[in-house]
Amino acid sequence: xxxxATWVLVCAAGLSPAAQAAPLRATLLASAxxxxxxxxRLERAYLGHPGGLARDGVQVAIDEARFELDAAGAALSLDTxxxxxxxxxxxxxxxxxxxxxxxxxTDLPADWTRAxxxxxxxxxxxxxxxxDALRERDCRANLxxxxxxxxxxxxxxxxxxxxxxxxxxxxxxxPTPADAMRSATAQASIKRFGLKLVAxxxxxxxxxxxxxxxxNPLLLTAGVAYDAVWVVDSDGEFARALPYRTALxxxxxxxxxxxxxxxxxxxxxxxxxxxxxxxxxxxxxxxTAHDWAAWMAGRALVAAVVAAPKGPAAAWAKALAANExxxxxxxxxxxxxxxxxxxxxxxLTDGQAVIGSAPVDGMLHPRQTLDTLGADAPEKLCKARG
Numbered sequence: 001x002x003x004x005a006t007w008v009l010v011c012a013a014g015l016s017p018a019a020q021a022a023p024l025r026a027t028l029l030a031s032a033x034x035x036x037x038x039x040x041r042l043e044r045a046y047l048g049h050p051g052g053l054a055r056d057g058v059q060v061a062i063d064e065a066r067f068e069l070d071a072a073g074a075a076l077s078l079d080t081x082x083x084x085x086x087x088x089x090x091x092x093x094x095x096x097x098x099x100x101x102x103x104x105x106t107d108l109p110a111d112w113t114r115a116x117x118x119x120x121x122x123x124x125x126x127x128x129x130x131x132d133a134l135r136e137r138d139c140r141a142n143l144x145x146x147x148x149x150x151x152x153x154x155x156x157x158x159x160x161x162x163x164x165x166x167x168x169x170x171x172x173x174x175p176t177p178a179d180a181m182r183s184a185t186a187q188a189s190i191k192r193f194g195l196k197l198v199a200x201x202x203x204x205x206x207x208x209x210x211x212x213x214x215x216n217p218l219l220l221t222a223g224v225a226y227d228a229v230w231v232v233d234s235d236g237e238f239a240r241a242l243p244y245r246t247a248l249x250x251x252x253x254x255x256x257x258x259x260x261x262x263x264x265x266x267x268x269x270x271x272x273x274x275x276x277x278x279x280x281x282x283x284x285x286x287x288t289a290h291d292w293a294a295w296m297a298g299r300a301l302v303a304a305v306v307a308a309p310k311g312p313a314a315a316w317a318k319a320l321a322a323n324e325x326x327x328x329x330x331x332x333x334x335x336x337x338x339x340x341x342x343x344x345x346x347x348l349t350d351g352q353a354v355i356g357s358a359p360v361d362g363m364l365h366p367r368q369t370l371d372t373l374g375a376d377a378p379e380k381l382c383k384a385r386g
Contacts, residue, residue, distance in 0.1 A: 023075035024305040024316055027096040028055055028105040029089055029116060030128075032082035046236035047259045047351050048153075051288035054107035054127050055080045060282050061298025068302065074309035076301055086112045090119045097122055102313045103304075103320065105297050110134050117143045123317045127294045132185060135339040135375060139382035144321065144340040146300070147293035148262050150182050152374040154189035156260035156346040156358035157230070157253050159372070162193050163360040166227035166251065171200040172220060172242075178234040186232055186254070199224045203231075205238050217245040230254045257350060260358060263292030264349045270330040292327070296342065299325050329357075336371070339382040343370040 035041070036050050045051065055078070062076055069076060081096065083089040089108055093116040096104060104120065106113045107128035117124045117140040126134060126145045135149050161169065169190055173183035183200070190197050204214040213219045215238075221229060229246055231254040233239035239256035251257055265276045265286045279287040279295070287295075303323040308315035321340075324332040329345050336343060348356040359369045365376075375381050 022309075022311040023077050024103065024301060024311070025099075025101045026058075026076070026078050026103045026105060026301055027092075027099075027101040028058060028078060028080045028107065028127075029083055029092055029096075029112075030054055030080060030107040031109070031112075032084045034107075041236075044236070044240070046240065046255075047349070048255065048261055048289060049236060050128070050290040052283060052285055052291070054105075054290065054294040056283040057279065057287075057291040057294030057296075058105065058127075058298040058301075060279050061295045061302060063282070064278060065299075065302040068306060072306040072309050074305040076305050078298075078301075083108070083112070086115050089113075090115045092116075093119045093124075096120075102311070102316050103301060105294075107294070110138070113143070114138050114140065122313075123320050125297045125300065125320075127297045128290060131181070132375075135341050136381035137383075139339055139384050141384045142317075144300075144335050144342070146296040146342045147290065148344060148346060149341060149374050150185045151189065152341070152344075153260040153346060154182075154186045155192065155373045156348065157186075157258070158189040158193040158195060159358045159360045159363055160258065160260070160348050160356065161195055161228055161253065163362070167194075168196050168198045168225065168227045169230050170198055170221060170224060170226035170228070171230045171232070172203050173200065173232040174234060174238065175202065175204050176234055179232050182234060183232045186230055190230075198226050203233075203238055217242055218247050221250075222247040226250060228253055229257075231256055258348055258355065259350070260346045260348055262289040262344065262346060263287060264289070264347050264351075264354055266349065266352070267347055267354045271328045275328045296325065296327055296333070299327070331370075336374075336377070338377045338380070338385055339375055340385070341374055343368065344373075345370065346373060 081092045083092050089112040097120045104122050104124045106116055106126050110129045110131040113126050124143050130147055130150045132149050132151045173179050201220055206215050229252045231239045231242055233255040243252045243257045276287045300320055304316045304319035307319040321335050324334050327333045333342055333344050346358045347354050359372045363372050365372050
């Protein structure tokens, strides 16, 4: 009788899904000294900039899926490794792969993320870098992106201007290399959607009297007619003081005024308030667009391990790229096969409220309206994906 009872218990344990499940181990590689997370920057709360650690968003997604994971007999663990440079990121990626990680997440500069993707055969999910190069000429077959690209954000703003018939655009751009690249992206979106660039002017924050014309919003925006001012300011300090200081009473878009973001805490549809509240309760701060990108990476991990609770790693990798995801934006989201970018609507916000979303109403596409944001399949900019 005792043998029979023991055999029943052993069989029950063997049939338990949780007991059979192989855990999906994910490793998040984050910059050990991210300048965007310096105290003075966090206090200013620039629109479109991170509000805290990427781990917060990933962990919230995993924690809120506990019942789903248990029901599927699935297991998921997350490790975080801070890295201080490109070589350190590459070494950490290799070490994580040897330690059994099945997926890597990166909140790193573009060249660091590219080095990580080249170092391993694992899927890599970029949650922090928006540079178009990672989706285009520097793309990798194993690299996915939950954070929207710069081109997606620029296309969203251009669509908003088209919808409002603000056709004539004055572009103001900052002095950094990042500003130069983002300015070129903005100009491409302006051209793509049939807007007119009436002038492009550089700005520079400076106390030098000889450079007063480069730092004065009234002087920069005088002498030309326009319907809107588009400001490109990766630092954020100049842009935040631009609205209401232009020579003409015109709207400001870009890095101040009306901005296109993946997420904002004032979004009030499709269960978004509940997502923002859960995050705020766990992280003790408001949920930003970067947090949403990290949260979506966590959602993708959960979906992959639920789809294949026993693995192997190849099954998880396939599920990551193929699953449709719920991002509380009213439509299922998926990764584009041609560049690894997560399709997603973008929110148009002034920082106080969500004014609208993109793609805007009336925007047409032969297959998927979300593909009007960012590089489309016929452009074939990512050679690594065929």
